[in-house]
Amino acid sequence: MFTRLVVKANTYHDSVVLMSLTREIQRLAGIREAQVGMATDLNKEGVRKIGFSGPEVEGATPNDLVIALVGESEEAVDEAEKLIYLKLESKARAQTAQGETLYNSLAEAPIQEAGIAAISVPGAYAAREARNALKRGLHVFLFSDNVPLEDELALKQLGQREGLLVMGPDCGTAVIGGLGLGFANKVKRGCIGIVAASGTGLQQVLVIIDRLGEGVTEAIGTGGRDLRKEVGGITTLMGLELLERDERTMVKMVISKPPDADVREKVLSLLEQGSKPAVVCFMGEAGGKDTEKVRFAGNLEEAAVMACSLAGGRARQRLYSGEEMEVVAREAVDGEPVTGHLRGLYGGGTLCEETLCILGRAGLEVYSNVAWKPECLLADPEESRAHTCIDMGDDYFTRGRPHPMLEPGLRVPRYLAEAREPDVGILLFDVVLGYGCHPDPAGVMAEAVREAGNIARRGGRKLVQIAVLVGASGDPQSLGQQEKVLRDAGAVVLSSNYAAAELVARILRA
Numbered sequence: 226m227f228t229r230l231v232v233k234a235n236t237y238h239d240s241v242v243l244m245s246l247t248r249e250i251q252r253l254a255g256i257r258e259a260q261v262g263m264a265t266d267l268n269k270e271g272v273r274k275i276g277f278s279g280p281e282v283e284g285a286t287p288n289d290l291v292i293a294l295v296g297e298s299e300e301a302v303d304e305a306e307k308l309i310y311l312k313l314e315s316k317a318r319a320q321t322a323q324g325e326t327l328y329n330s331l332a333e334a335p336i337q338e339a340g341i342a343a344i345s346v347p348g349a350y351a352a353r354e355a356r357n358a359l360k361r362g363l364h365v366f367l368f369s370d371n372v373p374l375e376d377e378l379a380l381k382q383l384g385q386r387e388g389l390l391v392m393g394p395d396c397g398t399a400v401i402g403g404l405g406l407g408f409a410n411k412v413k414r415g416c417i418g419i420v421a422a423s424g425t426g427l428q429q430v431l432v433i434i435d436r437l438g439e440g441v442t443e444a445i446g447t448g449g450r451d452l453r454k455e456v457g458g459i460t461t462l463m464g465l466e467l468l469e470r471d472e473r474t475m476v477k478m479v480i481s482k483p484p485d486a487d488v489r490e491k492v493l494s495l496l497e498q499g500s501k502p503a504v505v506c507f508m509g510e511a512g513g514k515d516t517e518k519v520r521f522a523g524n525l526e527e528a529a530v531m532a533c534s535l536a537g538g539r540a541r542q543r544l545y546s547g548e549e550m551e552v553v554a555r556e557a558v559d560g561e562p563v564t565g566h567l568r569g570l571y572g573g574g575t576l577c578e579e580t581l582c583i584l585g586r587a588g589l590e591v592y593s594n595v596a597w598k599p600e601c602l603l604a605d606p607e608e609s610r611a612h613t614c615i616d617m618g619d620d621y622f623t624r625g626r627p628h629p630m631l632e633p634g635l636r637v638p639r640y641l642a643e644a645r646e647p648d649v650g651i652l653l654f655d656v657v658l659g660y661g662c663h664p665d666p667a668g669v670m671a672e673a674v675r676e677a678g679n680i681a682r683r684g685g686r687k688l689v690q691i692a693v694l695v696g697a698s699g700d701p702q703s704l705g706q707q708e709k710v711l712r713d714a715g716a717v718v719l720s721s722n723y724a725a726a727e728l729v730a731r732i733l734r735a
Contacts, residue, residue, distance in 0.1 A: 227302045229294045230277050236290040238313060244627035246312055255301025260293040261309055265347045287347035331357045341366055343406055351394060352376035359383050366406045367393025374455055381459040391460055393448040397424025400444040408630055410659040411699030415440020417532050418468035420461050422447045422481035425573030426525055428695050429722055430480060433529035433544060435697045439536050442474045452484030458491055469499045476535045477503040483510040504531045509582045525579060526723040544721045554731045557717045561687040563732050565650025568643040569614035570636050572629030573655050576722045577616040583726035594619055630657050633666045637673045644677035651689045651729055658696030667707035671714035678715045692716040693725045
């Protein structure tokens with residue numbers, strides 16, 4: 226076995242590019258293990274796990290590129306290293322050919338007419354770059370995670386003083402001025418303005434609004450900690466004030482997990498003082514009492530439908546009627562009883578948590594690696610039990626590996642392992658489209674759906690496979706084609722996570 230460790234000092238590459246490259250190198254013939262990434266603590270832990278240690282690893286900083294390779298021969302390692310350099314150089318040339326100029330820091334970049342700085346660097350340096358952007362008069366979209374809470378508070382307080390939004394850290398999605406940031410869908414412009422602490426939750430609401438024929442003005446991400454008492458909802462409150470002043474925005478929305486009590490009161494008070502109707506979805510919360518200004522939704526689909534009803538001046542029904550869901554349920558089981566357990570494998574953490582809430586309200590106990598109930602928290606995320614839903618975008622699964630929204634194939638081994646379990650009757654998964662996501666996620670999962678169906682048939686049992694397709698007609702992956710690929714493979718395809726969870730409940734109760 227041949228090993229090679231290369232540390233290139235002060236050589237930065239985007240983490241998304243490096244994660245995809247790592248996956249590509251791992252697939253090469255003759256390569257047993259590979260890690261290509263910036264030398265963050267998490268990535269160095271991954272390098273140690275595949276057998277590298279010593280002062281070169283320990284001395285590397287998040288500014289340094291680390292390449293770790295384990296191969297069956299020296300030739301295989303040589304070829305892999307050459308391919309890494311070739312791919313990184315090709316990426317740089319492509320950016321130059323497209324008119325993009327690479328700068329070593331924000332300080333070197335000409336700001337000109339720019340209004341937002343999108344930052345995706347290791348968490349240890351993200352606050353510094355965000356501070357520099359704010360000082361240069363830019364709003365900040367902070368995709369980076371692992372930013373200390375005290376840094377987040379300081380950045381948001383600075384932004385508040387300067388009248389600048391800090392979206393994040395760990396902000397996965399935003400749509401500003403029609404431009405998607407992070408993982409974002411191509412949706413219609415309209416009159417609904419959204420402030421959301423959730424990435425995939427925001428995407429779900431965006432695509433349902435788009436399907437119902439309405440559109441959005443701005444969709445402002447806040448990061449998941451904004452509504453904690455330590456931060457005080459700074460970005461949420463600033464975003465709502467912005468939407469209140471925006472003449473195009475007719476309806477406001479807030480989407481998040483239940484906030485701290487004091488912050489919740491601030492948000493609702495600001496909505497009540499505003500002149501525009503608002504829809505609030507605090508996921509997992511029992512709900513609030515509707516007022517003349519504020520309506521409360523129990524799930525993401527309901528929130529989107531409420532907003533569209535207010536925007537269009539007419540009442541709208543659910544995305545799927547009760548009769549339609551009855552038909553879907555009958556077709557899904559096709560006259561055969563489903564006696565096994567549910568296993569859900571999600572890339573979208575918010576969608577996974579919403580499913581836990583919906584099934585919990587239906588009286589079904591579901592285990593998870595992100596369960597809110599301590600008694601339902603899995604001791605080992607690798608081992609399911611009874612009804613289980615897993616957030617495979619959680620840090621446990623993405624440490625040193627791409628997120629499932631970038632590489633859905635990472636879920637396939639677990640998906641097929643669950644299909645082989647004789648007590649499993651339902652498989653549930655999400656497929657998220659949009660900019661920043663995998664170019665053909667349905668194609669990847671369709672192969673797994675076919676194989677899972679074959680496994681069940683060979684075992685003489687019924688297996689229902691349900692896909693939540695989060696996408697808009699304008700997305701680059703082609704929504705209609707993605708849906709067709711999944712249906713042809715044997716999956717039941719729904720556009721609403723709420724509807725998918727309800728379908729699971731119907732089947733299990735039956």
